[in-house]
Structure formats: structure tokens, C-alpha cells
Amino acid sequence: MELAEITRISVADQVASILRQRILNGELPPGTALQEISTAASLGVSRNTVREATRILSLEGLLKRSAHRGVSVAHLSLKDVAEIYQVRRLLEIPAVLAAKPDSTEVFSELRGSLEGYERAVDEVDWVRAVRFDLQFHTLLIRFLRNRRLESFYQKLIGELRMGMVLVDRKHDDPGGLVPVHRRIYELLTAGELAECARLIAQHLHDSESRLTQIMGQQALQESRK
Amino acid sequence: MELAEITRISVADQVASILRQRILNGELPPGTALQEISTAASLGVSRNTVREATRILSLEGLLKRSAHRGVSVAHLSLKDVAEIYQVRRLLEIPAVLAAKPDSTEVFSELRGSLEGYERAVDEVDWVRAVRFDLQFHTLLIRFLRNRRLESFYQKLIGELRMGMVLVDRKHDDPGGLVPVHRRIYELLTAGELAECARLIAQHLHDSESRLTQIMGQQALQESRK
DNA sequence: ACGTGTCAAGTGCTGAACAATTGAGCAGTC
DNA sequence: GACTGCTCAATTGTTCAGCACTTGACACGT
Numbered sequence: 430m431e432l433a434e435i436t437r438i439s440v441a442d443q444v445a446s447i448l449r450q451r452i453l454n455g456e457l458p459p460g461t462a463l464q465e466i467s468t469a470a471s472l473g474v475s476r477n478t479v480r481e482a483t484r485i486l487s488l489e490g491l492l493k494r495s496a497h498r499g500v501s502v503a504h505l506s507l508k509d510v511a512e513i514y515q516v517r518r519l520l521e522i523p524a525v526l527a528a529k530p531d532s533t534e535v536f537s538e539l540r541g542s543l544e545g546y547e548r549a550v551d552e553v554d555w556v557r558a559v560r561f562d563l564q565f566h567t568l569l570i571r572f573l574r575n576r577r578l579e580s581f582y583q584k585l586i587g588e589l590r591m592g593m594v595l596v597d598r599k600h601d602d603p604g605g606l607v608p609v610h611r612r613i614y615e616l617l618t619a620g621e622l623a624e625c626a627r628l629i630a631q632h633l634h635d636s637e638s639r640l641t642q643i644m645g646q647q648a649l650q651e652s653r654k
Numbered sequence: 655m656e657l658a659e660i661t662r663i664s665v666a667d668q669v670a671s672i673l674r675q676r677i678l679n680g681e682l683p684p685g686t687a688l689q690e691i692s693t694a695a696s697l698g699v700s701r702n703t704v705r706e707a708t709r710i711l712s713l714e715g716l717l718k719r720s721a722h723r724g725v726s727v728a729h730l731s732l733k734d735v736a737e738i739y740q741v742r743r744l745l746e747i748p749a750v751l752a753a754k755p756d757s758t759e760v761f762s763e764l765r766g767s768l769e770g771y772e773r774a775v776d777e778v779d780w781v782r783a784v785r786f787d788l789q790f791h792t793l794l795i796r797f798l799r800n801r802r803l804e805s806f807y808q809k810l811i812g813e814l815r816m817g818m819v820l821v822d823r824k825h826d827d828p829g830g831l832v833p834v835h836r837r838i839y840e841l842l843t844a845g846e847l848a849e850c851a852r853l854i855a856q857h858l859h860d861s862e863s864r865l866t867q868i869m870g871q872q873a874l875q876e877s878r879k
Numbered sequence: 880a881c882g883t884g885t886c887a888a889g890t891g892c893t894g895a896a897c898a899a900t901t902g903a904g905c906a907g908t909c
Numbered sequence: 910g911a912c913t914g915c916t917c918a919a920t921t922g923t924t925c926a927g928c929a930c931t932t933g934a935c936a937c938g939t
Contacts, residue, residue, distance in 0.1 A: 439923090441709075464888095465890070466888095474923080475925070478923065478924080480706065485709065488710065496662070496891090497889080497931045512802050515803075519798075578740075690921070691921095701893090701921095702892075722899075722900045722901060723921080
């Protein structure tokens with residue numbers, strides 16, 4: 430099981446990436462326990478390496494460590510969702526207000542993200558749609574030109590995505606939010622930042638409500654057995 | 655009766671805490687290389703444990719990893735300072751605007767922090783003064799009632815403190831900023847949030863200018879040899 | 880049902896080993 | 910002398926085996 434590629438990144442990081450991807454795609458749903466030995470064996474690495482990887486992911490908030498009981502995929506509570514959306518409002522709105530037309534690279538990436546999103550919606554691929562949706566919003570943060578904010582935001586979006594993928598698997602209508610992103614993009618390019626900020630605030634509010642509601646329903650179903 | 659509340663935290667976390675403290679206190683100045691073997695020996699733990707600890711600290715931004723060359727204490731560049739202060743403005747201002755009088759616990763901690771700060775200034779203990787100063791600001795974030803924001807902010811403050819301690823060792827006058835904190839506290843308790851927000855914006859701006867200037871001078875001296 | 884004791888499984892950590900990479904010193908060549 | 914390439918010790922990256930300790934489940938006796 431040799432990786433033919435010239436690995437400039439450490440094995441521990443690679444393991445973390447693999448697990449991260451599985452978590453974010455919903456392959457490892459919240460609550461799943463990860464045993465060190467079996468994980469190490471299945472990935473062909475040592476226990477210590479797995480340990481380093483889980484260390485990384487637990488600091489990212491994707492895994493939860495309990496002493497002597499190992500790690501398991503974190504659960505996204507309603508409170509978590511509220512926190513994350515509060516941060517999103519706090520960051521995305523100043524971000525679009527700081528948008529300058531000379532950030533051509535950001536705009537082009539936004540366009541790509543938007544198109545990917547719309548294509549995914551057309552093809553009824555909700556997992557991919559969610560990924561592009563959140564990528565679009567992550568790109569907005571770029572307008573603040575602050576790497577620390579970007580990586581913080583990305584971390585939060587990861588947690589959120591973990592929850593959303595589960596939800597959107599069972600709800601094929603993402604809430605008629607399709608045209609919103611295009612409108613945001615148009616307002617941005619037109620320089621109507623204040624209006625754009627308002628729209629985003631509205632969008633975030635709707636998105637949160639929808640997610641919260643669905644999560645509430647699921648929790649109800651869960652407890653009813 | 656649980657008198658043995660001792661090792662509830664893992665050794666790796668303890669090692670991380672020790673190193674973190676040394677870095678933040680300036681015992682390990684930026685650029686210092688940390689060798690795994692000697693660190694492990696001096697702390698009486700194994701190499702693997704040190705590795706986990708350095709993993710944590712590098713994710714916190716206090717250590718920098720370069721492949722096969724080990725870790726070293728991170729350098730705070732002018733760009734880093736600019737980023738951190740941008741975040742501070744972005745978070746502290748909404749935080750004080752969100753302050754509600756019913757957060758009695760936060761207010762009492764703020765008061766304690768303020769008094770500790772003033773006492774440290776009186777005693778000309780600048781390292782402690784910096785710690786209380788930054789603790790005061792960290793407490794402001796509590797008004798947002800968001801654990802993720804708190805821990806993110808605390809992380810950034812850690813990075814900043816690393817730089818400030820070095821600076822303030824050699825500059826005994828913290829810039830006549832002494833009365834500002836008290837004023838901020840008074841405005842907060844009086845409910846004059848808008849005015850308080852303005853003052854904080856001003857204070858952050860001054861603080862950044864001062865730090866930037868001193869760091870610039872130091873960089874100049876450094877390069878002149 | 881209710882403690883309680885036992886036990887396998889799994890984590891936390893150690894110490895030793897080996898492979899891979901780096902940087903420095905050293906040689907040789909032009 | 911500057912450049913190139915070589916060797917080599919030091920250090921990191923990773924693996925492995927093993928032991929102490931915690932935990933949860935199961936079985937036991939009352």
C-alpha cells in the first residue's frame with residue numbers, strides 16, 4: 430500500500446484529510462466511534478499516526494475525545510447551529526461590505542462556485558450543492574483579506590456541513606434558495622453592497638431557521654422510539 | 655469525595671500547556687527551535703507525547719512546523735498583527751454593543767481583570783499587565799455568548815501576547831493607556847454602549863499603532879548588524 | 880432488582896527501532 | 910576562489926511492541 434506520489438505532507442495529515450472527508454460527506458455520521466486499532470489497520474498506518482490525526486480533527490471540532498473512551502464523530506446540537514450562524518452573520522456581512530471590485534480573483538472563484546452550485550441543483554445532487562453553497566459563502570470571507578478569519582470560518586463551515594449533509598439527504602428541496610446566490614453575486618458585482626448585505630442577512634436567517642426546524646424534527650423522531 | 659482530581663487531563667495536554675505558558679511568557683522567544691528528544695527528556699515524557707503536544711500548539715499558531723526540520727516558536731509579523739487587530743475590531747465592537755446588564759458574571763470578572771491590570775501597572779509588572787489587559791478584552795467577547803468565538807479570540811490573543819511580551823519588556827511605558835480600561839468599564843456599566851464601542855475602536859487603533867511602530871523599530875535594529 | 884466483583888477490550892503512554900530527510904563539512908574540479 | 914557533488918551525523922517521521930490504567934458489560938450472590 431505504497432503511495433506512488435511524492436508525499437510532501439505527513440502521513441498524519443493525510444489520515445486526517447481522509448477522515449475529514451468521510452465525516453463531511455456523511456459516511457461517518459455523528460456518533461460513530463472510531464477505534465484506533467481498526468482505523469490504523471484499515472488505513473495501513475500505525476496507531477500513533479491515527480492518534481495524531483484524531484488530535485487534529487478533534488481540535489477542528491469534527492471529533493470528540495472522551496478520556497479512555499476514544500473519539501467519536503461530533504454531534505451538531507441546536508446550540509452549535511445557533512453559534513455558527515451568529516458567527517456567519519458577524520463575518521459575512523462585514524465581508525461583503527468590504528468587497529472591492531479589484532478583487533477579481535475572488536469574483537471569478539465566486540462565479541465558479543455559483544455555477545457549480547446551480548449545476549448541482551439541476552442534477553439534484555444535494556451533497557454537492559451543499560458543498561458549493563458553503564464554498565460560495567467561504568469565498569465571501571476572502572474580501573476581508575484575513576487568513577485567520579478564513580481558516581476559522583472554514584472550520585465552522587466544516588462543522589455545519591457535517592450537519593447539513595445529513596439533513597439534505599432526506600429533504601430534496603433546499604428551500605427554494607436557488608436564486609438567492611445568483612442575486613447575491615449580481616449585487617456584489619454591481620457594487621450594491623448594502624443591499625447585498627441585507628440579502629445575506631435574510632438568507633442566513635432563512636437558512637438557519639430551516640436547518641433548525643429540520644433538526645428539531647429529526648430529534649423528535651429520534652427520541653420517539 | 656474526589657480529592658484525586660489530578661490526571662483528568664492527558665499528559666499531552668499538560669505538556670502543551672507547559673510549552674504554551676513558556677512561549678506566552680517569553681521564555682521561549684520567537685524562532686526558538688524545539689527538539690523532540692531534549693524536550694521529551696527534560697519534561698520526563700516520551701517523544702510521541704511531545705509530538706502530540708507540538709501538534710496542538712502548531713494548530714494554535716504558536717509553533718511552526720517545517721517538514722523534517724522540526725518545530726520552532728512562531729514569529730509574529732507585521733501582517734499578523736494587522737490581521738489580529740482587524741479581527742479584534744470585528745469582534746469586540748459588536749461584543750460591547752451586545753452587552754446586557756444581566757451578564758453580572760461577566761461584569762464581575764471584568765472588574766477583577768481591571769483591578770488586576772491597574773495593580774500590575776502600579777507595581778510596574780508589565781508582563782502581568784499585558785496578561786490582564788488581554789484578559790479584559792477577552793472577557794468582552796463573552797457578551798456575544800458564543801464559545802466558538804471565545805476560543806477563537808483567545809487563540810488570537812495568545813499569538814498577540816507572544817509578541818507583546820517581547821515588546822513590553824523593553825518599553826516600560828505602555829503608552830499612557832492606563833485610564834482607558836477603566837473608562838471602558840464605566841461606560842459599559844452605564845449602558846453607554848455606542849460611546850464605549852467608539853472608545854474601544856480608538857483604543858484598538860492606538861494599541862495597534864504602538865505595537866506596529868515598536869516592532870518596526872526592533873526589526874530595523876535587528877537588520878542593522 | 881440491586882450492588883458488586885471480575886474481566887476483556889481499548890485507550891494512554893512509553894521506549895526502542897528503523898527509514899527518510901536535511902544541513903554541514905569535505906573533497907574534487909574548473 | 911567559487912561551484913558542484915559526496916558523505917555523514919543529527920533529527921524528524923513513522924512503526925512496533927508492550928505495559929498500566931480505565932471503562933463497560935457481564936455474571937454473581939444477596
